[in-house]
């Protein structure tokens with residue numbers, strides 16, 4: 293073995309080292325303790341600076357390979373970068389470090405769902421509620437899966453558990469409302485849609501469903517006003533546009549059937565004002581209006 | 584982790600690390616500031632219980648102080664009251680979404696199980712009481728059905744075309760819209776007689792219903808299945824038989840693509856759904872998953888229907904296909920489209936005119952449903 297490396301090799305080494313530092317450079321923080329590095333990483337993550345966040349969390353797990361939080365955060369960064377296999381590995385590692393890390397279990401379940409592995413996801417969420425009987429998210433996903441499996445009673449049971457464990461989740465109230473609605477339990481559906489709206493007034497999906505409850509009760513005016521509320525929040529909400537168009541179309545057709553021409557024209561004009569491309573309204577208006 | 588919080592955290596853009604800027608706002612609540620400083624001092628001395636008491640006063644003096652809530656979170660954490668700590672940090676983040684530190688601490692604590700804070704009891708509102716009563720009676724009924732597997736309860740029957748849109752027209756003038764309406768009315772009657780499935784029609788007469796309205800009807804009634812009835816047509820008069828379609832992103836064949844194009848032709852497509860890149864939305868994952876499930880279920884329904892049509896009708900079976908049908912795409916439930924025969928084929932047109940034959944078609948579809 294030569295006593296001195298030829299200068300060419302030294303140069304090559306430096307080049308490679310420099311390239312390595314540029315590529316996988318350290319976390320951009322003056323601090324060197326793991327907690328500060330993790331905080332810096334989290335801050336980058338919240339700012340959507342994923343590459344910088346990745347560097348910090350990688351640095352953190354290098355310094356402290358058993359840091360579950362750093363591994364979880366690294367998993368989130370990977371998931372956000374669409375590197376789902378890498379993310380999966382991080383979360384799996386966390387569950388090996390501590391089987392009680394329910395966050396990692398939950399993310400594994402979600403990644404299973406993303407892959408279309410409903411049964412594996414279901415088992416994973418069930419394992420979470422065994423560890424933590426208060427885990428609202430796990431109940432939520434189990435409830436959603438029961439719904440996918442058309443098991444209404446179980447869907448309602450688990451979504452209620454999710455609601456009771458964390459009553460401030462608009463999505464939970466909405467999904468529970470849908471399950472009730474689907475089971476013809478309209479009072480409960482209404483209550484849960486309203487709760488979703490209390491938490492998130494811009495929850496247009498809930499407004500749209502409330503509209504149908506009114507409509508099916510024979511109150512098109514209240515229905516239309518619910519859908520118009522949706523349009524105030526998002527004027528391009530296609531469900532609301534089509535729902536209103538349908539309601540006015542129905543009113544117009546009924547008016548036409550009972551010989552009330554003026555009323556029919558009025559409603560078809562309303563259809564056009566909300567949905568200018570509506571072929572039915574266009575056609576009938578053309579037919580009814582002279583010229 | 585808190586799901587809503589998790590979503591927010593994944594989607595939010597710029598955050599400043601700690602709320603330095605908002606510090607100025609504390610000046611107007613001098614008492615609060617004073618208490619908070621005292622609290623901070625007590626935390627440093629590890630006198631967490633005292634710190635909690637003082638910080639509660641700080642919050643009482645200024646309930647909008649995210650800084651005081653953040654300190655309270657730290658004090659609770661020091662006192663090993665994790666649930667209370669998380670609640671305080673959440674309030675800090677709610678008041679100041681740029682508070683990365685509080686966000687991170689919440690995530691760190693909630694990685695693992697924490698005890699729960701019990702909600703306070705309060706009297707029920709009228710809607711809550713009626714909901715309770717409804718639940719008691721309905722849930723019993725639903726539970727008694729447990730184990731019976733997937734049961735269709737609500738079906739929306741869509742008679743294709745109508746009004747000025749005749750659909751395909753046969754060589755001797757038979758219109759697709761008239762056949763589909765007659766089939767739909769017959770099928771609706773059969774389902775109503777069975778008493779097992781509630782059925783709804785997208786149209787009950789010869790008038791035009793826009794494609795968007797048809798799926799809206801399915802969504803209106805929370806239907807479990809949407810069945811759209813059509814009669815096929817082809818430039819080649821020899822083309823014949825029945826086929827069933829379900830919705831898929833890509834057509835299963837060039838022929839299937841053509842059929843979808845023909846059925847879609849009455850409308851110009853809406854702009855496709857735009858998605859934000861780099862955004863993990865759990866509801867989106869669930870939605871996608873649900874849609875895939877619907878499409879899989881649709882394909883199973885399509886197989887069943889095609890089999891019934893094949894064994895009960897003298898039509899040649901052209902099998903099951905998939906394509907991107909607008910009328911199916913917007914349905915929030917499994918949905919299929921049946922093409923029972925070719926109106927362009929003189930022989931099939933002749934049988935499609937016969938009420939007895941239509942009855943047979945309606946019967947075989949009903950058999951697929953019941």
Ligand SMILES: [Zn+2]
Pocket residue numbers: 743744750751759812813814846
């Ligand atoms: Zn057609």
